Amino acid sequence: MKIIIHVGPSKTGTSAIQNWLSSHQKNLLELGIYYPPHRVDINGISSGNLLQVFDRDGDELIVNNQKVQDVLTKASLNKCDRLLLSSEFFSEHIDALIGAFGSVEVIAYLRYPLEFTQSSYNQSIKRHRQTNRFGIRMKPQAFNLERLEKICNKLANNSYQIRPYHKECFEGGNLIADFCQALGIYDSVSYMIGDGKGSRQINTSYTIENLEFKRWFNQFNLANHAKTLDTFLQSESQTGEQYSLVKPELFEIVKSHFNELIKEFAKKYKVYNVERFIQVCQNLSPNPYKEQFLSENDFKVIADKFLSARDVDQLTLFTLYMNDWKKMDNIERPEFLDIFGSRFSLNIRFRFYIKAMYRRMKKLFRLLLLKTTS
Structure with missing residues (x-):
């Protein structure tokens, strides 16, 4: 059985590809491709097939050989001659995947390093609690090229496809069509690519x-509100606004540097098209520059929308605000903290103080009980 591993890597439309594959699993089965089902969140984002091969052990990922055998067995039971697995986390664990499956074929996408850097910052x-503003040197590292180089070095010459991640380079005019070309099934599924199933924009930048x-x-x-806030902001960013965090005068310097790195990479490894x-890289021009600044009015608008969102527990959030956040020092834009606190309703405030009073009375009662019994 042929094992095809889509490794992303990150910020190359992996969620969009997975969303389309998940929406067309029956069609893939008819073509002899087994793509195991997996969970997605409300915004269509997931870790793909990661946990159908690996187990988490703290921060580590360890291959589960029983899971590997299970997906192979299911592929055989469905009379498929190809097993397709997709997760951007696979790009960091090629050795483990080769050890688990033996021979594998890899599909990976190469995104322009400057776009990758800004998207990774976003x-x-x-998801990773970054608090610093964006910054870039005149000759920065191309981390995505380094990741792809490690992948290619682990594989035989003919067992990987590196494909450009850019709309002007996609076969068929879009990412899904291009991925289907990479699988060799485009002619069979081309009529499904524009059918609306699994075709919405996924994991757009804020x-x-x-x-x-x-x-x-x-x-x-934020305790358990971090995921809630991300989900809310993701849903509020679906327009996919295009902007740059790099000033135009620096953009040209960095572009020249990255273009040389791409040429060097292409000399060593085969890159499709x-x-x-x-x-395309040579002709790139920057998106409109946006300064990292948020006005008080915009903060109020977003805060009000967030607090009224469906899954937000305002009482626990106000409790964090009163018991934790207000005690912190050296906060960036401290005026925002007061503004945020002012957005909670009188009802939420009343419930908080009643609960606080109840806890104090309960504690006082226990102390009095101890004195009377001692």
Whole structure:
């Protein structure tokens, strides 16, 4: 059985690909491709097939050989000659996947390093509590190229496809069509690509206002509200606003540096449609520059929408505000904290103080009980 591993890596439309594959699993079965089902969140985002191969052990991922055998067995029972697995986390664990499956074929996408860097920064704000503003050197590292280089070095020459991640380089005009070309099934599924199933935009970057809102909140312990806030801001950013955090004068310097790195990479490793990709990279112009600043009015608007969102527990959030956040020092934009506190209703405040009073009375009662019994 042929094992096809889509490794992403991150910030190359992995969630969009997985969403489409999940929506067309029956069609894939008819073509002899088994794509195991997996969970997605309300915004269509998931870790793909990661946990159908690996187990989590703290921060580590360990191959579960029984899970590997299970997906192979299910593929055989469905009379498939190809097993397709997708997760951007796979890009960090190629050795383990080769050890588990033996021979594998890898599909990976190469995104322009500057786009990758800015998109990764956006992701670090979303999910990894980044609080610093964006910054870039004149000759920065191309981390995505380094990751792809490690992947290619682990594989035989003909067992990987590196494909440009850019709309002007996609076969068929879009990412899903291009991925189906990579699988060799485009002619069979081309009529499904525009059918509306699994075709919505997934995991878009935050708008600049939502980015700054989340960056400010990353200073605080949000407890279980971190996921709720991310889900809310993600749903509020579905327009996919295009902007740059790099000033135009720096953009050209960084672009020249990254273009040289791409040419060097292409000399060592085969990249599909590489001449076209290099030409696109040379012609790139920056998106409109946006300063990382959030006005008080925009903060109020986003805060009010968030507090009225469906899954927000205002009482526990106000409790965090009163018992934790207000005690912190050296907060960036401290005026936002007062503004946020002012957005809670009188009902929430009343319930908080009643609960606080009840806890104090309960504690006092226990102390009095201990004195009378001693």
